[in-house]
Amino acid sequence: DIQMTQSPSSLSASVGDSVTITCRAxxxxxxxxxxxxxxxxxxxxxxxxxxxxxxxxxxxxxSGSGSGTDFTLTIRNLQPExxxxxxxxxxxxxxxxxxxxxxxxxx
Amino acid sequence: xxxxxESGPALVKPTQTLTLTCTFSGFSLSTSAMCVNWIRQPPxxxxxxxxRIDWDDDKFxxxxxKTRLTISKGTxxxxxxxxxxxxxxxxxxxxxxxxxxxxxxxxxxxxxxxGQGILVTVSS
Numbered sequence: 001d002i003q004m005t006q007s008p009s010s011l012s013a014s015v016g017d018s019v020t021i022t023c024r025a026x027x028x029x030x031x032x033x034x035x036x037x038x039x040x041x042x043x044x045x046x047x048x049x050x051x052x053x054x055x056x057x058x059x060x061x062x063s064g065s066g067s068g069t070d071f072t073l074t075i076r077n078l079q080p081e082x083x084x085x086x087x088x089x090x091x092x093x094x095x096x097x098x099x100x101x102x103x104x105x106x107x
Numbered sequence: 108x109x110x111x112x113e114s115g116p117a118l119v120k121p122t123q124t125l126t127l128t129c130t131f132s133g134f135s136l137s138t139s140a141m142c143v144n145w146i147r148q149p150p151x152x153x154x155x156x157x158x159r160i161d162w163d164d165d166k167f168x169x170x171x172x173k174t175r176l177t178i179s180k181g182t183x184x185x186x187x188x189x190x191x192x193x194x195x196x197x198x199x200x201x202x203x204x205x206x207x208x209x210x211x212x213x214x215x216x217x218x219x220x221x222g223q224g225i226l227v228t229v230s231s
Binding site for chain 1: 153154155156167169170171203205208215216217218219220221222223224
């Protein structure tokens with residue numbers, strides 16, 4: 001199975017900050033990577049697919065990059081509604097696997 | 108608008124079989140490039156993909172759980188069913204169904220949208 005490692009596991013930031021979350025795959029996954037946002041007691045919401053393609057309706061302050069084994073999710077101008085947990089997911093190989101999550105908290 | 112909703116028991120006993128139903132609207136699983144997945148999340152933990160069923164009845168399973176999982180189309184045309192045999196307290200989780208994203212003329216393996224989830228507790 002491909003292991004997905006996210007870092008950091010949590011971070012504190014203020015409204016208006018920019019934050020970057022890293023996701024590393026244990027083997028190359030081309031650009032077959034997705035990012036999700038999950039708020040407490042809610043289902044995950046798709047943000048990005050194919051490493052850098054923004055889902056319809058997702059604000060442009062979210063961006064993704066990377067290829068191969070190293071990927072990043074950047075949130076610019078952090079808004080109050082962005083405080084949540086973020087997960088990466090690879091879909092290059094079965095079984096599909098997720099990272100452990102990064103919790104973005106208010107400083 | 109595409110929506111999905113999970114239903115099933117909130118509590119099962121160890122060794123029992125869990126049967127969950129995903130009822131969806133806004134698309135047809137008879138249409139090419141439509142696929143539905145099951146994903147679970149133990150309390151406070153990360154997400155775990157379990158299974159996928161395609162419009163043409165192709166099925167994919169998490170290898171380590173394959174002997175315990177069955178995904179199928181339901182008796183209603185807008186339903187997908189997941190059964191998990193021999194439930195264990197370690198299977199306690201919120202179970203989600205989600206549609207696969209569409210990439211060209213195929214379904215792909217990101218998930219959008221998701222159902223609201225159903226918490227299933229395994230306890231005697």
